[in-house]
Amino acid sequence: MVAHDCWSSYYNDAFKHATHACCGAHIDRELEGVIQNHRQGWAKSMQNLLAKLYKTKSKLTARGQASAPKKLVQEFSAGYDRILERGFSRNPYQEPKERKRGKPKKGKVLCLLERLRDLKDDVLRFFTDFRVPFSNNIAERSFCMSKLKMKTAGSFRSADGGSNFCWIFSIIDTVRKNGGNPLKALEQLFNNSFSLAFFD
Structure with a gap:
């Protein structure tokens, strides 16, 4: 849809x-x-x-x-x-x-x-x-951060940088929308203990 x-x-x-x-x-x-x-x-x-x-x-x-x-x-x-x-x-x-x-x-x-x-x-x-x-306001709000980044920084210096930004921000946004703590989720991500159990 x-x-x-x-x-x-x-x-x-x-x-x-x-x-x-x-x-x-x-x-x-x-x-x-x-x-x-x-x-x-x-x-x-x-x-x-x-x-x-x-x-x-x-x-x-x-x-x-x-x-x-x-x-x-x-x-x-x-x-x-x-x-x-x-x-x-x-x-x-x-x-x-x-x-x-x-x-x-x-x-x-x-x-x-x-x-x-x-x-x-x-x-x-x-x-x-x-x-x-x-x-579709929820989707547009999610995309707003990416547009703001492009507006202030112009563009990413490499495709990997853009890809990493999308991965990190998608995790932050998904966790926030599901009532979780984004900072804690990023800590878990870097400690290899991140879980998507909050979707259950």
């Missing part, structure tokens, strides 16, 4: 066997841009729907449920479609006055609407499959 920000390159042959999920946080930011820059109410309705889906999923998982009732999924799906209908009626496609080379520009709002329509299953994946997170 790959959770991402809907870039078309993620849907190429390299990921054709993967299950896709669109990051809810990225979609929320795009909807916020439509609200602030274009004053369109459908975007706020979509934000509210996604927030309601998130809260409903949290309540269901707190009760020990592993999936949402089929009827509930259908109701939210129908609400999603109604919001998109409002969005498309507010932003009809207009043929360009002058025919130019390449694809005609549609504008950010219409492009977002088409993406939400075409990738509906992936947008709602976090609710139809409870194993899928709402966003």
Whole structure:
């Protein structure tokens, strides 16, 4: 499963066997841009729907449920479609006055609407499959340290240096996410006593 920000390159042959999920946080930011820059109410309705889906999923998982009732999924799906209908009626496609080379520009709002329509299953994946997170923020936070290192140091002097950094930081990040002590884990690593028993 790959959770991402809907870039078309993620849907190429390299990921054709993967299950896709669109990051809810990225979609929320795009909807916020439509609200602030274009004053369109459908975007706020979509934000509210996604927030309601998130809260409903949290309540269901707190009760020990592993999936949402089929009827509930259908109701939210129908609400999603109604919001998109409002969005498309507010932003009809207009043929360009002058025919130019390449694809005609549609504008950010219409492009977002088409993406939400075409990738509906992936947008709602976090609710139809409870194993899928709402966003990929955890993964992005994990990658942030590597980007910061590249920003401050420019690059590594050798491939081995970069590889060692990735190994060490992946251990630190994994242990921290599982409630362990990263410093203790590194001590164990250098003493050849490091264990992944905390995964059990």
